[in-house]
Amino acid sequence: MKDIINIKKLIHDYQKYNEDGKVESTYRAVDEVSLDVQPGQFIAILGHNGSGKSTLAKHLNAILLPTEGTVYVDGKDTRDEEKIKEIRQTAGMVFQNPDNQIIGTVVDEDVAFGPENMGVPSEEIEKRVEEGLKTVEMWEYRSHSPNKLSGGQKQRVAIAGVVAMHPKCIVLDEPTAMLDPVGRKEVIQAAWKLNKEEHVTIILITHYMEEVTSADQVIVMDQGKVLMQGTPKEVFSRVEELKEHRLDVPQVTMLAHELRKSGLNIPEGILTREELIEELVKLKTTADAEGGAICP
Template structure:
């Protein structure tokens, strides 16, 4: 597995509760690997362990059992912690918790200044990062004047200015309206496609997961499904059994199949649904849509 960038091997972790009580297991002998440059979505209901897994990829949490490797670096080795955190950037649900300055460009520069990057390099990297996420024209604005989607893009700019090889995003669109969600997901896809940044997206939005290269589904601290979106979302009953939804087009085609309509089981979006329905009508009536 030398070509794998992120690796979890038999990873176990439990959170402590009240003193004297048994710790609550969250990850149970979990193993997975993510190659460099892949866009992976991780799904699971609350308490499934997906956020705990994400924090292991940035060494915010360390394994209690098993191992995690980032670019070949063992997260349990203390001298690896700084390079790991420079390699894997984290973006959290609430952008307000990551924005620390009163001016956008100063916020993006904050981590670079702490890293001791030269002033000329900081200027260039801040400008590049803001242009990458489409926020350069807002560089002199106050963050509190921005929309939720814009704030989240500034938070992402602060991470990519550090030039990580990987970005882990823990439900970054959960607090955003549909427009903000589209802005952020578009930015994430661009970073992955144009710059080859490995992306791990923790989300509860099925339409976001459907746009990833790969979907991992977690339940009770273990991986129950792991494949390309079309194959994962074809398991409608299994996903519903663990409290998850599927994309709307997938749900509708699933219900129609149950009613005897011969539609494919791997439909993901509206356009594909309409296309397949048109094929059926064309066969039955000899007419196009």
């Protein structure tokens, strides 16, 4: 199966110039990152501020171009200027602040903006607007002003606008960073629905660990490099190493880790409340059968 995203030894340097237009300093934001993403995957990229994850995200939509290395989106080199339009239609982008993405005065007009720019016929645009808004459960708000929506609703409208362009991949660059817990849940549920029902490849950039426990792959970045890569269970089993790099783990994973340190025979990599309860019930059942206690 051909990769939807193929990155080889990507380097991105930001340069600061002095008043004479000469390079004063260089900061390496992404340092030899390689990554392959297959169609239909849900990929999560984690890291604290300054880790390089948002810079990486902007390469997936050709907003930024490599200083060194290569980025291919659906087989197209992001350095190829003639392919930029196709690349941006293939990999849609949703940013952190929904207010910076919504330009229409009415919700359905805003969602129609992308397809209109692509030259999609009017009848087809109407279908795509309905499809996009229904996918994120915002159809009933189609005639509303975006200014009267909540943060989570605005972000879902932004996602609908990308969906209406029929991308194969959607890159969400910290889409829940400015939202309250309800808004975060709405947006993440919309992303999962697109992935599972529409088979859209999702690349989620976030620092909320609980949002990624069901992802196919988790990539952890630090200082521009890939620090860890694997399934959520594999990555979040490395609690102490993540803590050393000032990174969190899901709360239930941390609780299970602390219980394990206290002597309970609980496996590493617990990701959900249900998993933890199941392990505790097993311990209780075994202890009752042996006439002992859960703790040694």
